[in-house]
């Protein structure tokens with residue numbers, strides 16, 4: 001049976017089947033993975049049989065134990081408490097936290113459920129922590145953002161690719177086959193596996209990527225690599241952007257970033273000389289309190305070189321989560337309605353309300369962003385109840401101990417998951433839901449391609465789908481039953497109508513077309529009476545999505561991260577992923593082979609820094625920021641910067657990297673600054 005991997009945004013094509021040993025997987029020749037899978041994909045069937053699979057709803061009893069109950073009892077308990085909290089505190093006392101791994105259908109129905117059944121504005125999702133900065137920058141620059149506005153396969157024709165803060169050799173290994181022919185330039189404070197394979201590795205001080213991007217633009221213009229004709233014909237705003245970049249001459253950039261002038265010039269020369277080139281950003285450049293400006297600065301560089309909207313070249317963002325792209329297009333984001341419409345746009349509200357059979361004036365406005373929502377839980381005026389679908393913020397949110405305190409302060413925490421995640425273990429009610437190969441639906445991968453997720457077998461007895469859960473709760477909250485279909489196909493049909501003429505238009509896509517094997521990237525509008533729209537694999541080839549058809553340079557300048565080092569916290573900490581794990585690790589840590597490959601948290605540190613701190617290989621270390629302490633085992637890595645340590649963020653307990661991370665937010669994307677905070681490190685095991 002043809003389907004896709006349950007994990008990252010590459011959404012590798014797979015075929016699932018059964019043999020005497022159980023469920024087996026093999027890669028398909030789907031173009032993004034072309035016969036390859038990473039370790040996570042190969043071991044994905046093990047998820048279907050995890051030992052501690054949730055099989056019954058659980059409700060916390062009077063003495064604090066989670067005890068099994070039947071579904072009616074669980075849903076009645078949740079609905080009764082939601083009614084009571086809403087009566088006492090108003091609808092915004094109810095909140096929803098969604099996930100970038102939910103199917104399009106779930107993301108859509110979750111947003112509708114929040115706004116109609118709960119009547120709350122308080123909904124956001126963990127994708128805010130993923131690609132929100134690049135989304136803001138892309139929308140401003142191009143008038144429309146889609147992670148990759150071209151198919152992944154186009155990367156295979158490039159001669160040079162700049163990867164800013166992306167490590168696909170570990171996060172999405174099958175992508176690397178598309179980068180093999182190009183000279184890759186990797187920007188990363190850490191010598192990642194991707195950097196090891198690159199032609200050039202620029203290793204800036206954490207939090208200085210923006211200065212580096214400004215400097216690369218300076219060199220591109222000063223050294224004659226700027227495509228003046230392209231800038232003249234296809235863009236506006238160059239002069240304002242240049243006013244900022246002109247002050248970032250190479251020697252100044254070297255002083256701030258630590259990247260030698262020769263390496264800066266070499267990077268620009270490689271991009272400039274290439275006939276086809278790409279600039280790609282990832283979380284390393286985007287998860288900053290200036291992440292949107294940093295992504296914009298890399299887009300400026302790409303525009304100056306004449307890359308976006310040109311066949312065989314371009315700018316793109318490597319989305320992380322499985323449905324990070326689709327998850328934000330259908331209404332689970334605090335400021336958006338389905339079709340990637342802004343919730344403050346009266347025409348958008350009228351359109352969506354009409355599809356929902358609701359009064360547009362009764363739709364709530366924008367709510368709090370993900371971290372702001374978590375931070376407000378249980379406070380005066382903040383939400384008193386939270387429903388979590390497809391996320392594990394107890395591990396994945398910044399300043400995680402504080403977030404757990406806020407979760408613990410709620411009157412009601414409900415978690416829908418298929419395993420007892422760290423957040424589920426804190427819940428008042430746990431709802432066991434179907435996973436991946438147990439349900440139908442669609443996902444949208446990092447190139448905006450809509451994919452069918454298919455069901456190999458039904459979920460175990462006692463388990464329901466998220467759509468069934470939303471239906472059951474909505475009815476108990478007084479909503480008409482037919483407003484919340486439980487059939488994914490039916491939800492998708494409604495999603496199509498809701499997205500019609502929106503920025504992400506799915507109205508021409510159907511299950512039948514996808515099942516017939518058509519390749520459909522959004523936008524794919526309906527064409528009544530005409531030939532079906534073929535979808536849009538490549539955006540911007542003729543014009544950008546602004547009314548004048550031109551891309552916008554952004555006027556951005558460098559600023560320090562929210563925290564800089566001092567005597568108490570003399571090092572920078574940065575976070576990231578390892579090959580064996582996905583996100584908070586709630587799924588992958590339960591797969592034996594993945595757990596054995598990367599069983600515990602570690603901290604990478606330069607041997608000289610370790611010696612100064614009295615640390616030795618394999619011993620535990622305490623990494624302390626202004627927010628807390630994480631404990632991890634020391635790994636001495638000679639290629640680390642001496643001013644920086646690295647910790648992966650997949651682990652719970654005292655090794656949680658997010659015990660130390662910063663909650664400084666980007667003012668536009670509301671992205672937390674996961675990628676840089678000031679720390680000290682010392683021997684010890686006490687968290």
Ligand code: SF4
Pocket residue numbers: 005006007008009010011012033036037038039040041042171172173174175
């Ligand atoms: Fe799955 Fe991503 Fe690995 Fe592909 S790269 S097998 S989608 S985790």
